[in-house]
Amino acid sequence: MTSVPAIETRFFAFESDFVDSLRCIPMIVRYKLDTCRVKLQLSDWAKFNYDEKDLLAEMPCHTDLEIEIYTDYLNELVWKYTNTAPSLLKNLDPAWVNAHVPAEVHERTQEWNCPVISASQWTQLNVLERFALVKLSRSGHEGRNFPRALAEFGLATAC
Template identity: 60%
Template sequence: MKTLEIGTQYFRFENDFVNNLRCIPMIVRYKLDSCRIKLQLADWAKLNFEEKAQLAELPCQFPHDIEAYGHYVNALVWKYTGQYPSVLKQVADSWNETHEIPAEVKEKASEFACPQLTMEQWKNLETLQRFALVKLGRSGHEGKNFPVAFSEFGLM
């Protein structure tokens, strides 16, 4: 399994919004999950560009980073809304499982007629790539970027 130092990284499939950060990029979504914060898109939209970029750039890998990141997100949301964001009781982090390909990834691959992933391919993806496929594969997500990400990650 490849390890990933969590730093600023945007995927090509996010190109349509990274210039203005109107949507929450995967790197920020990963970091939010790491500190168990559910940030609403409406709250994200209230942040200025510099704050959004900083959320992508701040470290969030080690326990002290995760704690500091969570405090910073809470302070930003409070600043604009007078409320703290929701806390996730738990995070279903199936992207960290390298012994089994998550069902949502298999189902979304089938839905978009993408080739079935092998365990070797799944294990060789970087953590953030596996995270993106899981998030794009979840129900409730429109998923249009799933086949684009699949291709970007060299799986087609």
Template identity: 85%
Template sequence: MNTITTIETRYFAFERDFVDSLRCIPMIVRYKLDTCRVKLQLSDWAKFNFDEKDLLAEMPCHAPDEVEMYADYVNELVWKYTSTVPSLLQNLDPAWVRMHVPAEVHERTHEWNCPVISATQWTQLNELERFALVKLSRSGHEGRNFPRALAEFGLATAC
């Protein structure tokens, strides 16, 4: 990504069942990990203490020097607990920065019988919201949060 948007720390309502304990990686941290291209395993995240997890959510990761410091800190934490370093994302596809609704988001709306998201609705979402919908659309993510996210972002009342 050439241009990095400043994203404020935000936890989504659909994450509320784990935000108090930070047992799962919240979207704000996932966004920052993708920004610095670090692939953090949930098993490594689980080893971090609450303050370390909270700091990863709060640390800035926008300007090039911040992105580098963020990646260094994640690497230090993983090394501290596992004596390994996380791998780097090789083929990052930032579908959330596109101005059209990605195919995987359309597919997921159909799977859940949710209303189709228009291009206008997509562009009115902020970057973190678009990121969340893309991530929730991909395999390996808890599907029940996708319709919750749509409702939270004002895109569907019930799916």
């Protein structure tokens, strides 16, 4: 049986510029997408109505059954709007579950001249916070949210 850490639905303050409309995929949904190993295109997300997006944020996705239900619902939505199935993630590297700060997060703190995150600070963050920092440190993400996330998580006052 698979089980990922149960986390409450939470929207971060650094996501505040889009959470009201859900025009972008919030971290809580991205976490659940990774749990299901589904790669959802932003263009597909944009086709969902607000209630569908909100339900994807609120639905549990922790146990095998919840993951299956979540994946089925997501597949139904994508099919409804695109007549295609979403693609699957080939490799899932859940660096956020490790006890050490991932290299990509360390590199991003250096790029922004932010304080180094210690292993102790890293392990004190919850899974969703660690997930967010890993995702924000990867290429293709708006860099401005990385220092905002560090400040929100109490890891830096200003970078």
